[in-house]
Amino acid sequence: MTDIIRVLLIEDDEDDYFLTADYLSQCEDPKFQITWVTNSAHAVKAFNKKSFDICLLDYILGAENAVDVLEILKSNGISVPVVILTGQSDIQIDEMVMRAGAADYLTKSEIETPRFMRTMRYAMVRREIENERIERHKVEQQNKAKDKFLAHLGHELRTPLTSILGYTELLLDDVANDRLNQELSIIHTNGKHLLSLLNDLLDMSRIMANKLELSQKVINLSSFMTDVHSLMNLAAKDKGLKMSVVSESLIPEMIRTDPTRLRQVLINLISNAVKFTDTGHVGVSVEVTPPKYPGDIERLLFKVKDTGIGMPPDKLEDIFHPFEQIEDVMRANHGGAGLGLAISRELVSKMGGNISVESVFGKGSVFSFTIDPGDISQQHREQLNLAVPSSRTAQTLMLHVSGRVLIVDDLREIRRLTGHMVSQCHATVAYAENGVKALEAVLMAEQEGHPFHLVLMDIHMPVMSGIDALKALRKHNCNVAVVAITAASRKGLKQSLLDEGFDDVLGKPIEKTALIQVLDKYLISTPVEADNLLEVEGTSQQEFDKVDNPNTGKKVLVVEDDHDAAELVQLLLTHQGHDVIIAHSGKEALDTLSDNYFDSVLLDLTLPDYSGLDLAAEIKSLQTDVDIIIVSGREPDPKDLQKLGIQQSVLKPVSKDDLQVLFR
Incomplete structure (x- = not known):
């Protein structure tokens, strides 16, 4: 079908109008539909009545010129591309009208030449590009408004959910309400379900805005799978299903991943398996897959298998799309927002893998996904053990050291928590709330002949930062080991802190295993003796009591x-x-x-x-x-x-x- 281009011609000379109209009427592809007006006022009325693709504007219109008309069109919000027509070529006029916003400039003698048609086409192409830019901007603004709305919605929904879930928990804990346990449990379960739907919606919003980031940590794989099994086994038992978690190969003891997001994917897949299975079993397996090509890496492959209702082959791809659900599932009254699998796919992709599904309608499904576990080439390999934690981890938790440790953090609760973990390894603990007090404590301890053996130093503190405190310590020729504590996780941060002179770096929140490794490295291991916390300068026994007793009222x-x-x-x-x-x-x-x-x-x-x-x-x-x-x-x-x-x-x-x- 031939395109029709709607042209508004603003021309006060009738002969020039007929000349232009005659030429355009002879064009076969594209065809032109011309509207003729003689001044700017009529042009504005024409633009208000109908839409045009392009405007041809004579440079001289009686008392007006093209620059005046362009300004009038602009002030009326008219953004159609305008090509200026004039009787003779003039470089100064050309520059003037282009600065005023014209799309191009032609002499009237060029109307019947190929250049005229090229100019018309180029003007409209530029307009289309500008329209696309405007549309993209509108979409971006709409997305920003949507993100703002979802954030506000999340806040507004979470506040009443706090009361619903909190008061229900209190009622469930009261033995006087035993006769209402079933009804209260229904309220609590549905409240938690509503919260999970809200979390899914906000997660999907962050994914679509490319704002969801991973927080990777080194974790013990067997312990992680034990936690997942513990969380989901009860749900399976409630439906009379058997649940198994096994390894199909020797698996690494430790992997590097985002445990929160990996757990989210597994729980979502297992929850779906339980939800859509009425009899039989749900099985979870994990194995190491070898590299598929030179330069590839070993990956972890997880599978979640069920003996449930299954899915038709033509629906398998749709389930990974946001807000998609299978009609048979909807009729089965299983509910949900249709976001869980879409979120899982995005999370798996961010963890360096892929997710897929195999299913036989009426017999069950198998969801499989891979992740990048980090460098596991040197990791000890073992069979998955859901009952016994890693023996190596158990041994490190029994660390018994001697030495004096100064904990420096501006947050008292963090100081107490870190002090509690250090004191469990029998080291002597003292505290400072900023870099200045840390410097004073270290120098005073050396003067009194009881130096600190290790300083755990937060790097972001008021008065004096951890980095400035370290530099001050070194200026005083103090060689105590100083370990940086930081909540930041930007790329290259650890190396930059080591370059500043720190002996080691620990991340926040502090993982006990990592802290124990630091204590083992910088303090002296001693035979296990009776627990005894020593009181040190600047720290009262009452402070230690608060650290040791988590039930102390605040x-x-x-x-x-x-x-x-x-x-x-x-x-x-x-x-x-x-x-x-x-x-x-x-x-x-x-x-x-x-x-x-x-x-x-x-x-x-x-x-x-x-x-x-x-x-x-x-x-x-x-x-x-x-x-x-x-x-x-x-x-x-x-x-x-x-x-x-x-x-x-x-x-x-x-x-x-x-x-x-x-x-x-």
């Missing part, structure tokens, strides 16, 4: 504008032995902090009178040692938290288990 300020959510958190924390005060606004929180000392502040990000992050900065100025924990319906930017020295955040809804972990 004074907590809950800053939350939702009254129901605030009262629930207060109730949960009070049941755990803590003293809790509520503030419903930023001003109320600051007034309370000025009159009371708190160990921790649970801080909502969205308050009626304050941004949570701005309030956090003011809280820190009032009580530098207070441990701020962000509690919100949306995930805060890690960079914003790092600037404020905030180490912990938790998404709503907050459960009693979350609070036990936060205040252990």
Whole structure:
């Protein structure tokens, strides 16, 4: 079909109009449909009545010229490409109209030449390119608006879910409600299901915006699979299904991956297998696959097999698309948002692998996926053992060392937690809250003849950073081993810290195995003796008691504008032995902090009178040692938290288990 190009000709000379119209009418491909007006006012009316693909504009229109008309069109929001026509060529006029926004410039004598048609085509092509750019910009803005909406939606939904799940947990824990356990369990189960759907939606949003990042760690594979088995075996038993987790080959003891996301993929596949299987079994296997071509790597292959309802062959590819579900599944009333497998596919891809499915309708399915486990060429290989943890790990946890360790961190809760782990290995512990106090403590200890053997130094602290403190120590010819502690994970950070002079680097949160390796490296191993914590300068016995006793009550300020959510958190924390005060606004929180000392502040990000992050900065100025924990319906930017020295955040809804972990 021949294209029809709609042309608006703005020309006050009738003879020139007929000349142009006659030439364009003779064109076969494309065909032109011409509308003729004689001035800018009529042109604006024509543009308002119908749409045009291109405008041909005479340079002189009585009292007007092309520059005037271009300005009038622009002021009326008209963006159709305009080609200027003039009686004779003039370089100055050419430059003037092009600067004014014309698409091109032609003499009227060129109307019947090939150049005229090329100019028309090029002008429209440029317009199409500009339209595509505008459309892309619109889509980008729409995506940004969608992401903002989803973040707001997540926050708004998590707040009421906090109350629903939290109060249901409290009712379930009360023996007086035993007769209502079934009904309460239904409420709790459906609340958790709603939360999982919300998490899936937000995960998919992050994936589509390319904002989902992995956090890779070295993990023990057998222990990891044991955890997955423990989590899912009960669900299988509830449906009368047998569940097995096996290895089809010798597997590496340790792998490097994102354990949270790998667990998410496995649990999603196993949950689906249990959901769509009424009789039989669900089997999970893991094995090492050899390289497929030169330069390839060994990969881990996971399979989840079930004896469930299966899927038709023509539906197998659709299930990995977002929001897709199979009609037979919908009729079976299994529900879901159709996001789990789409998310799993993206996560597997980010972990360096692929996911696929084989299924026989009515007989069952096998989902298979691979991941990059890191360099496992030197790893000890073993059969999967779900019962016994790695003997090597068990031995390292029994480390018994002697020596004096200084823990430097501006967050008291982090100091206590790290001190607790160090003291379990029987080393003597002291604390400093910033680089200046660390420098004073180390130099004083050397003067008194009781030097520290190891310093665990956070690198981001107020007053004096860890890097500046290390440089000051070396200027004083102090050669104590200093290990950097950092929550950052950018590429090359570890090497840059080693280049600064640190002896080693530990990441936050500190993994006990990694900490034990550092203690074993820099302190002296001693025979196991009776547990005995030594009191050191600057650290009271009361401080050690708090470290050793995770049940010591703390004074907590809950800053939350939702009254129901605030009262629930207060109730949960009070049941755990803590003293809790509520503030419903930023001003109320600051007034309370000025009159009371708190160990921790649970801080909502969205308050009626304050941004949570701005309030956090003011809280820190009032009580530098207070441990701020962000509690919100949306995930805060890690960079914003790092600037404020905030180490912990938790998404709503907050459960009693979350609070036990936060205040252990």
